Amino acid sequence: MFIGLRKTEESEESEESEESEEIKEVEIEGSGEIEGSGEIKEVEIEGSGEGQEDKDKGVYIYIQGLNERVTKELLEEIFSEWASSITSISKKDQKQVAYINFNNLEDRNTAINTKQGHSTCGIQLYLQPGKTKKKDFGIFMFADKIIPKHDIKNYFGNYGEITYTSDPKQRGSRYSYKISFKNRVDRDQCLAQFESNQQTIGNVAVTVESDHGRGRYSRG
Numbered sequence: 001m002f003i004g005l006r007k008t009e010e011s012e013e014s015e016e017s018e019e020s021e022e023i024k025e026v027e028i029e030g031s032g033e034i035e036g037s038g039e040i041k042e043v044e045i046e047g048s049g050e051g052q053e054d055k056d057k058g059v060y061i062y063i064q065g066l067n068e069r070v071t072k073e074l075l076e077e078i079f080s081e082w083a084s085s086i087t088s089i090s091k092k093d094q095k096q097v098a099y100i101n102f103n104n105l106e107d108r109n110t111a112i113n114t115k116q117g118h119s120t121c122g123i124q125l126y127l128q129p130g131k132t133k134k135k136d137f138g139i140f141m142f143a144d145k146i147i148p149k150h151d152i153k154n155y156f157g158n159y160g161e162i163t164y165t166s167d168p169k170q171r172g173s174r175y176s177y178k179i180s181f182k183n184r185v186d187r188d189q190c191l192a193q194f195e196s197n198q199q200t201i202g203n204v205a206v207t208v209e210s211d212h213g214r215g216r217y218s219r220g
Contacts, residue, residue, distance in 0.1 A: 059102045060130035061112060066096040069121035075100065078118060078125075082107050099130070136163045137187040138180040138211040145204050146175055155201045159193070160186025178211070 063075075072091045075098055079086060085107040091098045102108040108129070118125045141152070149165050156162055156179055164180035181187040187210075193199070194208045 059105050059108050061100040061102075061108060062128045062130050063098040063100070063125055064096070064128070065123065065126055066091070066098060067121060067123060068093065068096070070096075070098070070123070072098075074120065078115065078120065079111060081114075082111050136180040136182050137184045138164075138178055139187060139191065139208045140211060141177045141179055141206055141208045142171075142174050143177075143201070143204050143206045144174055147177075147201050147204055147206070151201055152177060152179065156181075156190065159190040179208075 070091070072089055075089050075091065076083075079089075079100060082102070085102050085104060087101045087103050089098065089100050100111075102111070112127045112129060115125060116127050146168050149167070152165050153162050156165075159181070161182040162179060163182050164178070166178040168175040168177055181190070191208065191210055199206055199208075
């Protein structure tokens with residue numbers, strides 16, 4: 001009888017693990033109190049499965065400051081009005097946070113406005129719209145002189161959308177910049193052009209090299 005009970009508990013733990021995605025990084029600004037003004041800075045989500053596409057689009061609600069009495073089943077009941085729009089709900093007991101994924105932005109926002117401050121199990125729900133990290137693709141640019149950032153953006157903008165341009169960093173007698181493209185194809189076309197031709201910005205000769213796919217992460 002005890003063996004059967006143990007197998008059942010192990011099965012339940014396995015099912016719970018399969019139901020929820022692993023949240024790799026959550027950084028919160030502010031006090032973290034339920035009545036505070038904490039803000040999600042970045043959330044990176046890895047893995048794939050139900051609700052992953054919604055998370056990539058940022059169409060989810062993040063809830064912090066929960067307690068052990070607030071269960072996944074209770075959250076399903078509280079947000080039952082949007083059951084047809086919710087793709088998944090996960091509760092992280094260790095951090096007492098939850099993620100509710102939606103298939104459209106309108107219902108997500110309506111749910112936040114409707115249930116913000118909802119009282120349950122001795123607490124008030126503090127709902128925050130989800131934000132995801134989106135990877136972009138970078139290069140390092142080197143020049144003998146400092147080049148204004150707006151000139152750099154205008155020049156590399158001819159290859160594609162630029163999401164980030166760093167301030168110059170002096171490396172010996174040269175200056176380096178980090179420039180990030182939204183799309184890998186645009187970044188690669190830029191690199192190919194520099195390989196075949198000498199390039200200048202204004203009257204300053206510049207060279208570039210890939211960041212080897214490391215890219216950087218920008219807020220979604």
